[in-house]
Amino acid sequence: MILAALRLFIFSTAALAVASCDRPDALGAAELSDAFRFEPDLIDTDGEPAAKARFVGERSVVYFGFANCPDVCPTALGRLTAALDLLDETGPVYEAYFITVDPERDTPGALADYLAFDERITGLSGEPENVRALLEDMHVYAEREDLPESAIGYTMAHTSLFYVIDEAGAPTHAIVDRLTPQELADTLRAVAR
Numbered sequence: 297m298i299l300a301a302l303r304l305f306i307f308s309t310a311a312l313a314v315a316s317c318d319r320p321d322a323l324g325a326a327e328l329s330d331a332f333r334f335e336p337d338l339i340d341t342d343g344e345p346a347a348k349a350r351f352v353g354e355r356s357v358v359y360f361g362f363a364n365c366p367d368v369c370p371t372a373l374g375r376l377t378a379a380l381d382l383l384d385e386t387g388p389v390y391e392a393y394f395i396t397v398d399p400e401r402d403t404p405g406a407l408a409d410y411l412a413f414d415e416r417i418t419g420l421s422g423e424p425e426n427v428r429a430l431l432e433d434m435h436v437y438a439e440r441e442d443l444p445e446s447a448i449g450y451t452m453a454h455t456s457l458f459y460v461i462d463e464a465g466a467p468t469h470a471i472v473d474r475l476t477p478q479e480l481a482d483t484l485r486a487v488a489r
Contacts, residue, residue: 324472325483328459332467333433334358338395338422341408346393346420348465355488356391356461359473360436362398362452363410368473369394372456377414378477379484388488392417397438397454399427434459434467460487 338346359376361369373394380392394411396402399421402410407419421427431438438454458480460469469487471480 324475325469325487327469328467332435334430334459334461334465334467335433336395336420336430337426338420338430339404341404341411341419343404346422351461351465353463354391355388355463356393357484358393358395358459358461359457360395360397360431360434360438360454360459361456362396362454363402363406364398364448364451366451368456372458372473373414373417375473375475375477375480376417376458379480380414380416382477382481383484388485390484393420394418395420395430396427397431397436398452399424460484
């Protein structure tokens with residue numbers, strides 16, 4: 297598990313290193329290069345298609361994770377929920393998405409149950425090959441780690457960043473997941489300008 301955490305840190309850091317540094321707020325946001333592509337071919341928790349056209353015309357914040365995650369994903373989603381509460385008061389408006397890195401287990405129904413705590417966060421899943429293609433395009437690290445002694449069978453080590461998708465449906469920034477809700481809200485405001 298320590299090796300997995302170290303690998304996760306290295307890949308999360310590498311994802312930001314691939315990006316060119318943009319300091320709109322000096323709080324851990326990096327501007328993404330043209331090497332990052334956001335071309336989803338997924339479905340949402342209602343079974344509706346979630347392709348790139350869905351993201352055009354709206355500003356979005358996307359987090360990649362999985363519903364069986366014991367700590368990293370719930371913590372990040374809690375921060376996102378609190379940041380969305382702060383943004384609801386003053387803007388800007390963001391649509392929020394949780395994209396699974398574990399499509400074998402995270403069916404639309406499983407994601408709907410997992411995300412029931414906040415109706416503003418839409419879960420996206422899909423065919424494993426479509427999820428893998430998006431992970432590659434967005435330089436998101438995700439690797440299965442078997443847990444033979446555990447009832448859940450396996451876990452997923454993965455990059456833990458918030459990605460901003462602009463109104464054109466293009467990824468523009470990656471934001472570290474360790475910010476406080478206020479810092480995350482401030483960063484989302486800054487990168488929306």
